[in-house]
Amino acid sequence: MDSNETGLESAIPAHLRVEGSRSPRGDDGRTPPYPSYSARFPETVRAVACAFLGVQSARPLSTAARAASAEIWELCSGENGPSSRERATHTDEQGFDNLVIIAYWDDVEAYRRWFTGNRDSVIGSNAELADHGRWIEAVTPAATGLETLYSSNTFPEGVAQVAADGFSADIREHGYWGSMRDRLPRSQTETLDPEGAPSVPGGSGIIHVEPHENLAIIRSGQDWSGCEQPERDSYFGDVEPHLRAGMDFLTAGGSSIGCYANRYLTSTGADGGLLPQTFGLSFWRSLEDLERWASSHPTHLAIFGSAMRFLQANAGARLRLSHEVYVLRREEQHFEYHNCHPTTGMLGAARSDNGR
Template sequence: MESAISDHLVCPRTLSRRVPDNYQPPFPMWVGRADETLQQVVMAYLGVQFRGDEHRTAALAAMRGIVSSFDMEDGPRHHDLTHHEDNEGYENLMVVGYWKDVASYTRWISTSVVADWWASDERLSEGLGYFRETVAPRAEQFETLYAFQEDLPGIGAVMDGISGDINEHGYWGSMRERFPLSQTDWMQPSGELRVISGDPAVGGRVMIQGHDNIALIRSGQDWKDAESEERSLYLDDILPTLQQGMDFLRDSGETVGCYSNRFVRNIDLEGNFLDLSYNIGHWASLDQLERWAESHPTHLRIFTTFFRVAEGLSKLRLYHEVSVSDARDQLYEYINCHPRTGMLRDAQTVALAADLP
């Protein structure tokens, strides 16, 4: 049995684990593997926001435009497309791209095709909203977990490999202990989420700066190849409880430290729904994410259901990835989005010097 932490990222541990050295997990799980050449990745959530069927065609065209820009030399190694409706009644299309290094992402976003389109005044008058939520965790700042071993989604798609059976799963606290950084660092947050330009209440262009160790979780479900029994397990047993938990975090997440939560359904280029979904959530800290996961009734029901059926899963694919990142490696940008979009809701406005006594 392997450690979830790759050999080249192992270091002398100064923080103890929650389980003894002879712990044996109750069923097999796997993590993505990458060699030492992977130093830092980029996860970019690129959104188009609209309200009303009259804007749907334009929104889909904008989404396809983003996807077409990925065909350039420095486009992402992997991407997927999603749709969700938020609790303000706006529909959101997201193109999620994963880069294996910061340099290629920087070259991509700096090309005239991408940079000029984003900066154009036309973005302000189309009747659509846009956002770019980007984080770039280092290799020691993220972890993965899969109940399957092939065709890894999300960040696993750029990691180029899969582990053998890993030890760190099946107990509370195992998520944290799959982070290489957890060997020596509690990953505590510092600083605040703040507006650095624009005004969310006014709209237009707004930029948000994150703080150290914001936690980002993507937790996914793939039932496209599931046969009737597993399909029923997901749609009838897991999904209703999952939806309750996701709705709570969407509507009341600020009470538990969740900045933003979206439960999204994968789509194709025409906007047709696929039998895949995932939750994407930004949290003020890894601690608060853990606390909710360990105590909220909806998540506890999901967790116990998974334990009950995990060994029998064949075609139902469940997974997650969690990261933290430094403030300098995060940027959240919005154009004409409503003020409760993403990180806009909880970002603090810095007082102008003229307003200070």
């Protein structure tokens, strides 16, 4: 373990730390207000893969769309399939229902073999999609372009499900504006400025969105399965309404502040039933745009304020919070859409002024 005199550990593991060209924003000896942890991967893991594999149709979700999602789920159990997979659902801004499979690999080469063998089936290359659409949003962030933050070190969520070395000790880079950047290994030597804009090369049928350098993605979740009723009442009475309002703003108006797309998803079980877990998934022009929303926009300040009130009112709170952020090279991104409505995910960014 690498820790300072306070017993806190850096979110950046020792093998990814370098002599930096910038000083961390939290490099002032402060003590975080509560414990948080980062996922830990073996040194041999140089990158991970995360694929969001979606189907959509007008409400209610069509039988064909449900069958397609079930087929994709089974494909994930095959050779070179993901080490972790989960399901979620949401209704998007156009009123379309979406079923999403979220798949993670800690072996990018295995992911590439799986993708090469199954891409046509997932996207429906040889299918007539009369009443539903399919989409793939897949990324392979380098270990240096990934940062994570968790309120619990006993219940891995998201990419932490494939982190073979578990969790760090309590980390020091959290609890202040700018800590997200301080947890990113690439930020030690890079400004992470965006280069270019998303675009669609043209054509019809299956549409591929060309991404740009240093696009940022955040998945930020909450799990209240372990909460007693008073804590649930506190969460749904104060925190969740502000969170939903923030998610609604990013979905409807996020393009004005650099958010290309946003989804507010609910996790589901094998039977399709809703689980006591939700997460936001958003795509940003840059890490800086994401940071600016987090630190200064009224919608996020309302979320942050309600969360602080919740933690103060619920000592030993059992609400579990999770957060993973990727800052991606152009070649680490793959966005593909088949028979989807025009504002689906990054397709909407490439077909509007969002791409600037």
